[in-house]
Amino acid sequence: MDLTAHPLVVRARRLAEDLLAPEAERVDQEGVPPGHIEAVKRSGLLGVTAPADHGGAGVPPAVAREVAEILAGACGATWFVQTQHHTPVQTLARSEHPARERLLGPLSRGELLSGVAYAQLRSYPRRPVRVRPERGGWRFDGTVPWYTGWGLNDVMLLAGVTDSGEALFAFAEAREQPGLRASEPMRLAALTAARTVSLELDGLWLPAEAVALRTPYDRWAAGDRVRTLHTSPAVFGVTQTALSLLDTGTAAPLRARLAGIRRRAYELADEPPPKGWTGRPATAMRASGAESEAEARTVDAWVGERLAVRADAHELLRTATTAAVVAGGGRAMAVTARAQRLAREGLFLLVQGQTAESRAAHLRALSGAPADT
Numbered sequence: 001m002d003l004t005a006h007p008l009v010v011r012a013r014r015l016a017e018d019l020l021a022p023e024a025e026r027v028d029q030e031g032v033p034p035g036h037i038e039a040v041k042r043s044g045l046l047g048v049t050a051p052a053d054h055g056g057a058g059v060p061p062a063v064a065r066e067v068a069e070i071l072a073g074a075c076g077a078t079w080f081v082q083t084q085h086h087t088p089v090q091t092l093a094r095s096e097h098p099a100r101e102r103l104l105g106p107l108s109r110g111e112l113l114s115g116v117a118y119a120q121l122r123s124y125p126r127r128p129v130r131v132r133p134e135r136g137g138w139r140f141d142g143t144v145p146w147y148t149g150w151g152l153n154d155v156m157l158l159a160g161v162t163d164s165g166e167a168l169f170a171f172a173e174a175r176e177q178p179g180l181r182a183s184e185p186m187r188l189a190a191l192t193a194a195r196t197v198s199l200e201l202d203g204l205w206l207p208a209e210a211v212a213l214r215t216p217y218d219r220w221a222a223g224d225r226v227r228t229l230h231t232s233p234a235v236f237g238v239t240q241t242a243l244s245l246l247d248t249g250t251a252a253p254l255r256a257r258l259a260g261i262r263r264r265a266y267e268l269a270d271e272p273p274p275k276g277w278t279g280r281p282a283t284a285m286r287a288s289g290a291e292s293e294a295e296a297r298t299v300d301a302w303v304g305e306r307l308a309v310r311a312d313a314h315e316l317l318r319t320a321t322t323a324a325v326v327a328g329g330g331r332a333m334a335v336t337a338r339a340q341r342l343a344r345e346g347l348f349l350l351v352q353g354q355t356a357e358s359r360a361a362h363l364r365a366l367s368g369a370p371a372d373t
């Protein structure tokens with residue numbers, strides 16, 4: 001398939017070249033402007049993976065990855081705000097709750113932009129956000145440490161864990177309201193422009209119709225674990241832009257490395273999990289004795305291969321952005337210089353979606369220790 005000719009890829013490239021890339025350094029310093037959000041909404045790119053019968057494009061993963069690379073390579077902050085939207089869309093597409101019919105169309109057509117507040121689920125059995133039934137709906141209490149797009153997006157998909165160990169995801173309007181208070185937008189080493197806040201939930205009440213997903217925690221975690229093993233397409237997008245700042249001779253060997261790692265990362269992303277995948281770490285499989293040693297080894301190898309490629313991709317990103325700074329000389333240190341912006345965005349990508357498992361594997365790779373220690 002020639003991805004470059006796909007209509008959505010063409011549209012992404014036009015948005016990137018006409019608006020996002022030329023404005024990226026200004027946006028990095030001043031924040032993502034409402035005009036960028038309007039342009040993204042109009043572009044049709046918010047429905048890239050959404051089902052066609054709800055106004056989306058329903059493209060295969062390869063096209064969605066290409067679009068993500070282009071947007072991330074053009075303007076990290078705008079890419080990051082819009083990337084939050086795709087989890088709510090996919091959650092609704094698989095949902096059997098009434099929220100599907102109310103929200104999937106507007107989200108797929110880009111009439112509404114959604115953020116997400118769910119990374120805190122990963123610290124389970126700690127429950128930074130607790131959910132309890134109240135007055136026919138659900139009451140949310142606790143703290144969301146990270147919420148991106150505050151003041152830019154219209155709705156948020158908020159997640160917490162119930163007393164019976166269910167992960168519950170529900171939509172709320174993305175604005176202050178009784179039971180929901182936001183911090184000031186955080187000043188960060190990168191992507192301050194994406195308006196990330198923390199949220200205090202103190203009895204936020206959402207009606208039953210707001211629920212998009214309710215599932216045992218372990219079932220949600222099994223799917224989430226797969227997603228966090230893969231390399232984000234943004235890593236490749238930022239790497240490509242950094243390489244575009246180098247002369248041909250310097251860039252050529254790095255481009256060859258990029259092509260190999262990227263191809264492998266996407267092959268791995270397209271493979272389904274091994275037979276009998278439950279999402280449980282191999283150590284837990286061995287401890288419980290419920291699965292065989294052979295199954296535990298298969299899971300170990302499957303996970304390890306993905307995390308190794310992810311670490312390689314980040315290493316190449318670091319090399320490419322460092323080379324761009326070196327090539328730029330002293331001028332690269334200006335806050336308006338592209339090379340240092342890309343290097344800072346590369347730092348952010350190191351921790352985006354990081355889990356205890358991916359952090360340990362990445363640190364092993366950085367220290368040069370063998371993958372299986």
Ligand SMILES: Cc1cc2nc3c(=O)[nH]c(=O)nc-3n(C[C@H](O)[C@H](O)[C@H](O)COP(=O)(O)OP(=O)(O)OC[C@H]3O[C@@H](n4cnc5c(N)ncnc54)[C@H](O)[C@@H]3O)c2cc1C
Pocket residue numbers: 084115116117118119120122123124125126145146147148149188191196351352353354355356357
């Ligand atoms: C600028 C920025 C914006 C972000 N925006 C969003 C957003 O809009 N929405 C969103 O949902 N997330 C967002 N995140 C969160 C992000 O996706 C990652 O989940 C986060 O960076 C992981 O790091 P952490 O510091 O929050 O977690 P850490 O506290 O460092 O934890 C890392 C991992 O360790 C494990 N862990 C931690 N504590 C425990 C515990 N007590 N018990 C068991 N395991 C534990 C979990 O696997 C966890 O994922 C954002 C992050 C950043 C930096």
